[in-house]
Amino acid sequence: xxxxxxxxxxxxxxxxxxxxxxxxxxxxxxxxxxxxxxxxxxxxxxxxxxxxxxxxxxxxxxxxxxxxxxxxxxxxxxxxxxxxxxxxxxxxxxxxxxxxxxxxxxxxxxxxxxxxxxxxxxxxxxxxxxxxxxxxxxxxxxxxxxxxxxxxxxxxxxxxxxxxxxxxxxx
Numbered sequence: 001x002x003x004x005x006x007x008x009x010x011x012x013x014x015x016x017x018x019x020x021x022x023x024x025x026x027x028x029x030x031x032x033x034x035x036x037x038x039x040x041x042x043x044x045x046x047x048x049x050x051x052x053x054x055x056x057x058x059x060x061x062x063x064x065x066x067x068x069x070x071x072x073x074x075x076x077x078x079x080x081x082x083x084x085x086x087x088x089x090x091x092x093x094x095x096x097x098x099x100x101x102x103x104x105x106x107x108x109x110x111x112x113x114x115x116x117x118x119x120x121x122x123x124x125x126x127x128x129x130x131x132x133x134x135x136x137x138x139x140x141x142x143x144x145x146x147x148x149x150x151x152x153x154x155x156x157x158x159x160x161x162x163x164x165x166x167x168x169x170x171x
Contacts, residue, residue: 008167009034015142019149023063025056026073031102031168053078057085061095075102077117094156103162132160
């Protein structure tokens with residue numbers, strides 16, 4: 001496994017904070033390790049560690065109702081595991097939901113267990129009518145995160161940012 005980029009993780013984290021994100025939920029995941037650590041070490045950020053990804057939908061819904069901006073961190077298999085909560089909570093009750101998804105399983109994936117989720121991630125997001133954008137290079141991260149947050153808040157709906165290998169892994 002190639003090392004996860006600490007520099008890209010910092011760019012993502014700083015962009016989230018610049019958007020007013022003050023609560024993040026996550027399960028441990030290789031590409032998210034530095035983002036989770038940054039949240040854990042930041043006294044201005046609340047990090048909620050999840051037992052399963054779908055719990056993050058409820059955490060973000062509660063945060064929204066309390067006036068706190070949040071983000072869910074997960075890999076694409078976590079997105080698949082969260083579909084019920086996304087549809088029956090966030091979409092049904094019009095909750096803005098900012099999701100950062102490790103886009104595992106695309107070209108260059110070395111872990112066989114990651115390959116299936118990557119193959120259906122975009123199709124699932126389209127089927128659920130969840131707008132998404134790729135985060136591929138550090139220079140567009142801040143603007144795309146800000147734009148996704150703006151859309152999620154304006155539409156009161158989920159929006160997804162797919163974290164690509166080119167951004168997250170130092171080959």
